[in-house]
Amino acid sequence: MDYKKEYERWLQDPAIDEATRQELQSIATNDKETEDRFYTYLAFGTAGMRGVIGAGANRMNIYTVRKATQGLANYILAQGTEKKGVVIAYDCRRMSPEFCEEAALVLNGNGIHTYVFDSLRPTPELSFAVRHLNCTAGIVITASHNPSEYNGYKVYWDDGGQVPYPRDYAIIEEVNKVTDFSQIKVMDRVEAEKANLFRIAGPDVDTAYIQAVLKERRHPELAGAPLKIVFTPLHGTGYVPVQRVLAEAGYENVHIVEKQAQPDGNFPTISSPNPEDYKAFALSEELALETDADIMLCTDPDADRMGVAVRVAKGKYIPFNGNMTGALLTEYILSQDKASEKLSENDVVISTIVSTDMTRTISEAYGVTYMEVLTGFKYFGEKIKEFEQSGNYKYVFGFEESYGCLAGDHARDKDAVEAVLLLCEAAAFYAKENKTLWDVMVDTYKKYGFYKESIESITLKGVEGLADIRRIMTGFRENPPKDIGGVAIIERRDYQEGQIVDCITGNATVATLPKSDVMYYVLEDGSWVCIRPSGTEPKIKLYFGTLVKEWSDVEEANQKADEKLSTMTKILKERCM
Numbered sequence: 208m209d210y211k212k213e214y215e216r217w218l219q220d221p222a223i224d225e226a227t228r229q230e231l232q233s234i235a236t237n238d239k240e241t242e243d244r245f246y247t248y249l250a251f252g253t254a255g256m257r258g259v260i261g262a263g264a265n266r267m268n269i270y271t272v273r274k275a276t277q278g279l280a281n282y283i284l285a286q287g288t289e290k291k292g293v294v295i296a297y298d299c300r301r302m303s304p305e306f307c308e309e310a311a312l313v314l315n316g317n318g319i320h321t322y323v324f325d326s327l328r329p330t331p332e333l334s335f336a337v338r339h340l341n342c343t344a345g346i347v348i349t350a351s352h353n354p355s356e357y358n359g360y361k362v363y364w365d366d367g368g369q370v371p372y373p374r375d376y377a378i379i380e381e382v383n384k385v386t387d388f389s390q391i392k393v394m395d396r397v398e399a400e401k402a403n404l405f406r407i408a409g410p411d412v413d414t415a416y417i418q419a420v421l422k423e424r425r426h427p428e429l430a431g432a433p434l435k436i437v438f439t440p441l442h443g444t445g446y447v448p449v450q451r452v453l454a455e456a457g458y459e460n461v462h463i464v465e466k467q468a469q470p471d472g473n474f475p476t477i478s479s480p481n482p483e484d485y486k487a488f489a490l491s492e493e494l495a496l497e498t499d500a501d502i503m504l505c506t507d508p509d510a511d512r513m514g515v516a517v518r519v520a521k522g523k524y525i526p527f528n529g530n531m532t533g534a535l536l537t538e539y540i541l542s543q544d545k546a547s548e549k550l551s552e553n554d555v556v557i558s559t560i561v562s563t564d565m566t567r568t569i570s571e572a573y574g575v576t577y578m579e580v581l582t583g584f585k586y587f588g589e590k591i592k593e594f595e596q597s598g599n600y601k602y603v604f605g606f607e608e609s610y611g612c613l614a615g616d617h618a619r620d621k622d623a624v625e626a627v628l629l630l631c632e633a634a635a636f637y638a639k640e641n642k643t644l645w646d647v648m649v650d651t652y653k654k655y656g657f658y659k660e661s662i663e664s665i666t667l668k669g670v671e672g673l674a675d676i677r678r679i680m681t682g683f684r685e686n687p688p689k690d691i692g693g694v695a696i697i698e699r700r701d702y703q704e705g706q707i708v709d710c711i712t713g714n715a716t717v718a719t720l721p722k723s724d725v726m727y728y729v730l731e732d733g734s735w736v737c738i739r740p741s742g743t744e745p746k747i748k749l750y751f752g753t754l755v756k757e758w759s760d761v762e763e764a765n766q767k768a769d770e771k772l773s774t775m776t777k778i779l780k781e782r783c784m
Contacts, residue, residue, distance in 0.1 A: 214231065217729060238720055243265065245263055251379055254361060258406040263432035280380070283317075288343035292325050292340070293314055296327075297347065299442055300357070300544055302472075302670070303348045303472065306358065307346075311323050321406065322336070323405065327443075327470055328625070329624055330351075330511040334622075338366065342361060344370075346363070350656060355472060368587075369583070417616075419615075423619070423628070425544070429457075429632055433550060434502065435501045436448075436461045436502045440506050441507060443470065446468050447623065454633065480507055500518065502514065502517050511623055525645055529606065529611070530565070532610070534651060535651060537628075538647075538651050539636070541556070555578055557590055558577075559582050559583075561750040562606065562608040568656065569651075588620065590602065659772065661776065663749045663751075663780060666745060680740065691734075694732050696730055699729075700723075734752060753775075
């Protein structure tokens with residue numbers, strides 16, 4: 208795409224408002240900035256779109272939101288499901304309310320009625336609301352844990368899950384057909400409300416969602432447990448629903464980080480609203496030390512991911528990563544279901560190919576089926592729908608290493624509101640045995656083995672970065688490594704080519720997972736490595752996992768694991784440069 212021509216087209220288009228035109232005129236002499244904003248259209252991919260807020264074709268703004276929504280509207284009309292309507296939610300980010308309203312009014316302009324939440328709501332509630340309101344689709348305006356300059360747009364279908372293949376590609380095709388702003392139909396809000404096309408989603412949806420979350424408790428009798436909790440929503444959507452669900456579950460000793468309680472898309476107290484970064488817990492730790500809290504919890508801006516840190520001794524806390532939290536909750540849920548004789552042979556636990564292998568070991572120990580999917584909770588939603596239709600399996604729990612999990616099927620996306628509730632319940636349950644969650648984690652390692660994982664990201668921005676990402680992935684395919692740090696690779700999986708190669712025999716089999724730009728290597732010592740481009744950020748992501756089979760204490764196991772992970776990381780990062 209000729210970025211200079213596209214820049215001029217935007218400047219001259221009568222549909223562009225004056226404020227946007229002035230922003231574009233301000234970069235007229237900055238060729239690099241102009242190129243970055245116009246060398247491509249902000250991609251509407253299989254998980255929607257996400258980008259930096261600003262004017263331009265490669266930015267999040269009302270015009271790119273309208274374009275995406277017109278494409279979605281065209282698809283819905285072609286399906287003949289427009290009468291079911293679309294529910295729309297948004298988070299705390301800058302421009303989220305505006306993008307939400309723009310999306311609704313484009314749908315209204317196409318004769319499709321909408322349910323719009325009157326204030327910010329978490330992503331899992333949007334997923335729940337799609338089925339609760341019997342809608343054909345849902346939209347959530349969010350950039351999840353990205354920095355403050357980002358916003359995004361995610362689409363869900365009638366089962367409450369993110370749009371799966373091949374429907375996602377069909378919607379992308381419709382979006383790409385919208386090549387001119389004059390093709391977009393936008394209705395005035397007053398007229399939309401008069402026509403009953405623009406509707407407000409009421410508090411009854413909130414109540415139904417909270418009740419669905421509460422049903423996933425294994426021990427409702429623990430209501431009122433004297434657990435001391437510190438919680439922060441990190442300026443996002445978690446403040447109201449998390450307080451409500453904990454209150455209704457009977458947890459009274461909940462301390463909120465007040466400086467981070469109110470929604471603020473600038474995230475003024477943190478460098479990044481990401482639960483994976485322990486720096487996000489800085490204010491929480493101050494409050495935890497003051498209150499002698501048992502557990503610290505945080506949710507990301509759209510409350511679909513949760514971070515946790517647990518007390519190991521007075522004044523000392525340890526953060527859990529997503530794999531640790533996921534493994535601990537897997538053990539807790541399956542052990543309690545077994546104790547109450549609710550565990551059945553068709554129960555299923557799901558995780559991703561880049562998450563800990565410990566989950567497979569735990570599931571097998573309880574006689575539960577374990578399944579792997581690609582990264583992205585849309586694949587979990589796909590499986591839940593498949594189980595509902597076939598009746599062959601029952602989804603119990605699933606999680607991603609990126610701090611997201613879901614118990615039960617009330618939603619079809621990860622749910623940090625529910626995760627907070629279940630972590631608190633697990634902490635209260637084990638406290639009766641005089642154990643902290645760290646004690647339980649150590650017990651889990653002793654029972655199943657010391658599994659440890661790590662992740663590294665290489666940021667590659669702009670046109671050059673996109674080319675570098677392609678070069679890196681091509682290099683791994685055309686010149687695959689035979690070993691990593693002297694440890695032989697025994698299996699190579701190329702999910703884009705749909706092939707799994709036994710590196711010892713040379714035999715190849717078909718990969719059963721959907722095609723995706725992912726390379727995965729299994730090493731002779733049981734370690735594994737995975738390389739893939741991020742689906743939401745300009746990054747190459749490197750995942751590593753290992754198992755220490757022989758160890759006498761956690762410190763020794765951790766040291767051994769770190770040595771192996773460090774070696775693999777160094778080698779893979781050097782190859783990517």
